[in-house]
Amino acid sequence: MIALLATIGFASLNIANTTAARGRIADENARARRPDRRLRTAVAETRSVNAIEAELQRAQPRAAAVWHATAGCTDVTRPLSAEACADVLKLRQAIGMAQQRDALDAELKRAEQRLAHLRAVTTADPQAETAARLANWVTLDAIHIAPRDVHMARVLGMTLLPQISWLVLMLAMALWQPYRGRESLALAASTCATVRR
Numbered sequence: 534m535i536a537l538l539a540t541i542g543f544a545s546l547n548i549a550n551t552t553a554a555r556g557r558i559a560d561e562n563a564r565a566r567r568p569d570r571r572l573r574t575a576v577a578e579t580r581s582v583n584a585i586e587a588e589l590q591r592a593q594p595r596a597a598a599v600w601h602a603t604a605g606c607t608d609v610t611r612p613l614s615a616e617a618c619a620d621v622l623k624l625r626q627a628i629g630m631a632q633q634r635d636a637l638d639a640e641l642k643r644a645e646q647r648l649a650h651l652r653a654v655t656t657a658d659p660q661a662e663t664a665a666r667l668a669n670w671v672t673l674d675a676i677h678i679a680p681r682d683v684h685m686a687r688v689l690g691m692t693l694l695p696q697i698s699w700l701v702l703m704l705a706m707a708l709w710q711p712y713r714g715r716e717s718l719a720l721a722a723s724t725c726a727t728v729r730r
Contacts, residue, residue, distance in 0.1 A: 556657030
């Protein structure tokens with residue numbers, strides 16, 4: 534019983550450690566892929582911040598008549614001042630969008646660099662998940678097997694097979710050579726005794 538418990542502990546600990554390490558890497562991969570490239574296309578502004586600032590400098594003289602009254606086109610409350618400051622306000626909005634796009638680009642670049650250094654692990658226990666999917670497919674979902682069931686069957690197999698290895702060896706020895714009387718029986722008995730020790 535002590536040997537059985539030790540084997541169960543060894544098998545479950547090694548499987549758990551492996552799946553935990555792979556699960557951590559799979560989670561890191563998922564987090565690194567999260568910044569979506571669609572965010573980049575959501576920002577319609579394609580000009581650089583410097584190009585927009587240059588256009589803003591050219592547009593400011595057109596709002597010179599209302600520049601002081603609107604505090605540099607920041608306090609636009611009258612229709613006349615809104616019309617005069619329209620180009621300046623559009624360019625300021627474009628600068629904000631361009632800065633947002635540049636920040637998203639930098640975040641995507643950092644995510645791509647993190648992803649390049651991670652191992653290509655997408656699932657914690659691919660053996661159990663694939664075996665469960667295969668068993669469900671073969672039985673046409675008549676028997677539903679979860680990855681947890683495969684995990685437990687694997688622990689059971691890793692536990693029981695070492696415990697009955699003497700039986701497997703004894704059967705192999707019996708089939709290996711034909712029966713030759715007492716010498717064969719003595720050889721099989723001594724082999725079994727050696728294996729048991």
